[in-house]
Amino acid sequence: MTDMRTAFAETARDIVADDPLAAVVFADISTALFEDAMVRFPDRLINVGIRESLMISVGGGLALTGMHPIMHSYTPFLVERAFEQIKLDLGHQDAAAVLVSIGASYDVPRAGRTHHGPGDVALIDTVPGFTVHVPGHASEVPVLLRDAVGRAHSSYIRLSEATNAVRLPVSPGLTVVRRGRRALVIAVGPMLDPVLDATEGMNVTVAYATTVRPFDGAGVRSLAATNTVVLVEPYLAGTSIRLIDEALVDRPHRTLGLGVARTELRRYGTVADHSRAYGLDPARIRSSLDRFLATPPAHAEPGGA
Amino acid sequence: MTTRGTRGHHEVMELTYHDLPGLMTLMTGDEKHTPSATSTLDVLWVLYDRILHVTPSTVDAPDRDRFLLSKGHGPAAYYAVLAAKGYLPEAWLDDFGGISSRLGYHPDHNLIPGVEISSGSLGHGLPLGVGMAHGLSAQGLTSSRVFVLIGDAELDEGTNHEAIAYAGAIGLANLTAIVVDNQSSSHGWTGGVASRFEVNGWSTSTVDGRDHDQIAEALSRRHADRPHVVVAVVEPKDS
Numbered sequence: 339m340t341d342m343r344t345a346f347a348e349t350a351r352d353i354v355a356d357d358p359l360a361a362v363v364f365a366d367i368s369t370a371l372f373e374d375a376m377v378r379f380p381d382r383l384i385n386v387g388i389r390e391s392l393m394i395s396v397g398g399g400l401a402l403t404g405m406h407p408i409m410h411s412y413t414p415f416l417v418e419r420a421f422e423q424i425k426l427d428l429g430h431q432d433a434a435a436v437l438v439s440i441g442a443s444y445d446v447p448r449a450g451r452t453h454h455g456p457g458d459v460a461l462i463d464t465v466p467g468f469t470v471h472v473p474g475h476a477s478e479v480p481v482l483l484r485d486a487v488g489r490a491h492s493s494y495i496r497l498s499e500a501t502n503a504v505r506l507p508v509s510p511g512l513t514v515v516r517r518g519r520r521a522l523v524i525a526v527g528p529m530l531d532p533v534l535d536a537t538e539g540m541n542v543t544v545a546y547a548t549t550v551r552p553f554d555g556a557g558v559r560s561l562a563a564t565n566t567v568v569l570v571e572p573y574l575a576g577t578s579i580r581l582i583d584e585a586l587v588d589r590p591h592r593t594l595g596l597g598v599a600r601t602e603l604r605r606y607g608t609v610a611d612h613s614r615a616y617g618l619d620p621a622r623i624r625s626s627l628d629r630f631l632a633t634p635p636a637h638a639e640p641g642g643a
Numbered sequence: 644m645t646t647r648g649t650r651g652h653h654e655v656m657e658l659t660y661h662d663l664p665g666l667m668t669l670m671t672g673d674e675k676h677t678p679s680a681t682s683t684l685d686v687l688w689v690l691y692d693r694i695l696h697v698t699p700s701t702v703d704a705p706d707r708d709r710f711l712l713s714k715g716h717g718p719a720a721y722y723a724v725l726a727a728k729g730y731l732p733e734a735w736l737d738d739f740g741g742i743s744s745r746l747g748y749h750p751d752h753n754l755i756p757g758v759e760i761s762s763g764s765l766g767h768g769l770p771l772g773v774g775m776a777h778g779l780s781a782q783g784l785t786s787s788r789v790f791v792l793i794g795d796a797e798l799d800e801g802t803n804h805e806a807i808a809y810a811g812a813i814g815l816a817n818l819t820a821i822v823v824d825n826q827s828s829s830h831g832w833t834g835g836v837a838s839r840f841e842v843n844g845w846s847t848s849t850v851d852g853r854d855h856d857q858i859a860e861a862l863s864r865r866h867a868d869r870p871h872v873v874v875a876v877v878e879p880k881d882s
Contacts, residue, residue, distance in 0.1 A: 358782075359782075361777075361778075361781065363774075381777070381780055381781040382781050384777060386805075386809050387808075387809060387812075389805040389808075389809060391770065391801075391802045391805055392770050392773065392802065392805040392806055392809055395767060395770030395771050395773070395774060395802070395806075396770060396771075396773050396774035396777060397774060398771050398774055399770070399771040399772060399773060399774020399775040399776070399777065399778060400774045400775070400777060400778040400781075401774075401778075402759070402760070402771070402774070402775055402778070403705075403774075403775050403778030403779055403782065403784075404705065404778070404782070405778045405781065405782070407774075422764065423767070423770070423802075426761070426764055426767055427767055427770070427771055430751075430761050431752065431760060431761055431771070432753055
């Protein structure tokens with residue numbers, strides 16, 4: 339099965355071949371995947387070397403001449419190292435680009451904190467106008483990338499090595515995977531598999547989200563029948579909780595945001611080790627859900643839901 | 644100032660270099676404006692008067708030259724030149740920085756015709772200019788040039804050095820940097836500003852930043868295989 343990074347590189351090459359305004363700007367990451375395309379399209383496959391700030395600004399400059407740039411690197415180097423370039427050279431300039439990261443929150447725990455990027459979506463969320471996609475399966479990547487390139491606003495596509503066994507069609511809104519009565523549990527991107535394991539046998543609705551900006555507030559309103567919502571995100575815990583609150587602003591509600599903790603683990607090890615440490619493995623997601631659902635809402639009448 | 648009588652009329656009257664101090668006074672209220680009070684004034688005038696292939700009616704033409712004012716602070720000289728050349732109405736200058744004004748203490752390209760980038764935070768213009776130069780080449784717009792004005796203190800920002808090394812290495816010939824050097828960098832540039840570019844393969848010219856003919860001659864130079872920098876030396880800041 340093709341992994342997300344390969345799916346991205348193959349699709350990007352096809353897009354550059356089809357769209358004379360499309361360009362890929364990268365910084366010595368994934369170079370091998372672009373070698374043949376660099377020969378075919380030397381003007382539009384641009385490797386700036388290990389210069390991530392320049393990479394983002396070059397993308398901004400390309401967009402200002404009417405081109406459709408895609409910028410690509412490892413999560414912390416793409417989003418955090420060059421954040422002011424994203425804020426100003428894309429956001430403030432009103433220059434549209436597509437940012438595609440690999441590495442997710444902790445795809446390579448042995449590499450240590452410098453290569454972890456759990457804060458990426460929260461940071462991108464401070465820049466007005468960005469669409470944010472968090473695919474959970476490689477089959478979603480070509481659809482999302484093709485849709486994002488050439489749009490009037492910028493997009494961030496967050497790839498991961500983690501992938502769901504379940505392959506769902508790409509939707510801009512929530513996709514219901516399981517129906518139940520006690521709560522709405524939303525799994526973002528690659529969190530769907532662990533969430534489905536964790537909620538096995540529970541009487542809850544499980545919905546899947548690939549696109550988290552804009553967040554499907556209407557979907558939340560229609561699916562949160564008990565006004566009890568759990569959001570499981572593969573990056574900083576609670577990153578999208580404010581949007582659940584906005585969606586349910588006129589209804590008393592309870593929310594729980596699961597995700598990567600803000601504390602630094604200072605451990606190497608495996609992805610499974612880190613998921614356990616952050617409470618994102620099925621067993622720990624299940625215990626968090628049980629505790630949350632066992633707590634009666636403060637406003638509930640005795641004997642109520 | 645002889646042209647004040649045209650304010651508010653639709654009649655277009657070509658203004659000259661000598662009108663710029665008066666236009667700047669509209670913004671700053673300072674009656675004693677002289678060209679030497681603003682380090683960038685002469686370079687800006689020469690660019691718009693003699694060099695750039697762009698006019699108020701071609702600000703959206705794909706094949707126009709691009710001018711990027713990276714050093715966005717102290718933009719009164721820039722706005723004065725744009726007003727003198729007809730890109731924006733002189734009346735806009737009166738409310739400089741006001742809530743209803745399109746002209747702020749740093750320019751916003753979404754608000755001002757002919758302004759290619761919003762600037763203010765230092766060190767963004769040259770990297771953006773590298774992207775624009777790439778974009779023009781990729782679209783076959785080979786006669787268009789990209790000019791980026793930075794300050795010698797702005798050159799402190801490391802992002803410039805990413806752009807200088809990269810543009811030199813790939814020979815980005817449609818890019819010209821202009822460094823207005825008023826010796827305001829806290830730690831200076833031992834060996835000269837131009838040496839930072841030269842070592843990375845740029846062609847360089849160092850000129851008197853008040854001499855219009857020297858500035859124009861240096862800006863007209865274009866090599867087929869490398870980017871060019873013009874270091875325009877002016878009086879030290881606060882001298």
